[in-house]
Amino acid sequence: MIAWSKDDERLKEGISLWFGKFDEDRPRYGREPAFPREPWLAVMESGILRLPFDEKWGGLGQSLLTTMYVLEELGRCCRNTGLNFGITTHMVSTGVALQRFGSTALKDAHLPQVCAGTAVGTHAVTEPDSGSDALGMRTTATADGDCYRLSGAKAFVGNGPVADLVVVYARTEPAAGPLGVTAFLVARDTPGLTFGDPVEGTGLKSAPLCSLFLDDCRVPRTHILGRVGAGLLVLDHVRTWEILCCFIVGTGEIRRRLDRCVAYAGERSAFGRSVGGFQAVAKRIVDMKIGLEMSRKWLYDTAEKFTAGRKVTADLATAKLVADRIAATLGLGRAA
Amino acid sequence: MSRIDAIKRHLVEEYELGTAPAELADDYDLLRNGVIDSLALLTLVSWLENEYALDIDAADVVPDNFRTAASIDAFVAAAVTTAKVG
Known part of the structure; x- marks a missing residue:
């Protein structure tokens, strides 16, 4: 470590x-x-x-x-x-x-x-019909002089209700597959950009989501992140950071629960001894600890490899699954 | 084998084009014909980096560099030159 x-x-x-x-x-x-x-x-x-x-x-x-x-x-x-x-x-x-x-x-x-933090940021990837399948997105961006005109709809935009800046992913070349998507930085007050009502996220009440609508929204070419057609690569980089950062927060949350369990197992007595001394309780705590350390190891090891410039596609997927499963299992009160 | 032939052979074998490498036209549109999907793009970039000792910047992974076997070859030629100069 x-x-x-x-x-x-x-x-x-x-x-x-x-x-x-x-x-x-x-x-x-x-x-x-x-x-x-x-x-x-x-x-x-x-x-x-x-x-x-x-x-x-x-x-x-x-x-x-x-x-x-x-x-x-x-x-x-x-x-x-x-x-x-x-x-x-x-x-x-x-x-x-x-x-x-x-x-x-x-x-x-x-x-x-x-x-x-004076400007709150988010990104708009998911669409009502294509989910998070970035290549299936229908939002288009059409070149028009020194601007692109963006049209389409996005769903489940985190931070959306309060976002001042949105990185919008849109198709610049419908037939170019993975090289047909471009990332644009769009300010909230750009004409043609509107936001839907806040929607409550499951288990995340204080992180309301919303839809986003683009109706012939003119965005300057200078607001393109990367180059035209390189949106998927931008998204790949962002998703790598997103998984590593979001999930390491989750392991911190597991650590907090583990600490509380250990404290309670020491405080609570039954049959003349603290319950932590019973094998059935101790085993569950040990499994929590193993799950926590496994998640941390996968996430930090993947981050080190990514920082060294190496490909982490498979590592990242593994780290995400390991951390996700352990958090869900422990959250549901079962041993990992 | 020339570089463009090696690239064609990789494309045909890796992405199961169902044709012989020699029959793959230099200007066959790999994007419009759906040869390169998102995973194929990542594996192709990775293969080019290993095969030609390149460190490809994400900013260079754009349609015009990956549209055809000829454009991939031209992109690698320029990248190899830059790598040598750098």
Whole structure:
């Protein structure tokens, strides 16, 4: 496992001082489907959104691994899972895509606000008819002088109800298969772009979703991320970050549950001894610990390999499945 | 075997085109004819990187570089030159 540096630990401890504020008023956000605006102000102040971005644009210049290290602690400490989801969606969908594929002018114009959190970001990939099958998307982008005209509909846009910036994936060449999709950075107030009503996500009340409609929406060519036709590659890069960052938050959440189980198994007594001393309880706790460490190992190992520039398609799929299954199994109260 | 023939052979064998490599036209549109889907694109980029010792930037994976066997060959030729100069 990775040996974290003193700087990594100090950074994690410094930012984690804010996690109590992130978690404020959680019961309210567990009841109503609303973006947690007030906790988001604490998120902005904490600097967590700045982690993986270049200092030139207001970032903290940290690696993917260090970013994950802090996000794991976020999952352990902040029980507002919708807020945690909003944080990772914002960072990867818009910030990571913009930093890696945006022009310098586009980064100058938008990355500082993404780092600060003053502009909330999201991306629009899924469509009502094609689900997350990116190649089956019907939203089109037609060249028109120095602009592209975008038309179509998107569904389940996380952070959508409050997003200021949306990375929209659209078809620029219908017959070009995987090279027919392009990523555009679109501002909320662009004429022709409208948002549907907030929809409650299952288990994520404080991360409301919405639909998005593009009706001949004119987006400047300068707002293309990467090159025309390279949208799938942009999405591949973003999805890699998304899986690693979202799921490491989930392992932090598993760690929190494990800690509570261990504490309870020590406190609760039956037949004159703490229940943790009974094999049936101890075994379940050991299985939780093994599941947690397996998830962490797959996620951090994949992140190291990705950072080294190696292909991680299969590793990422495995890491996602392992972490997902373990979280679901433990969440349902069964041994992993 | 020339580079374009090696590329054609890879395309025919890997993506089961049902034709002989020599019969695959230089300008056969691999995108419009559905030869290259999302997984095929990733495996093709990976194969080119290994075969020709390249580090292909995602920004270069665009339609005009991958539309035909000839365009892939031209893209690799330019990339090999850049790699040598770099």
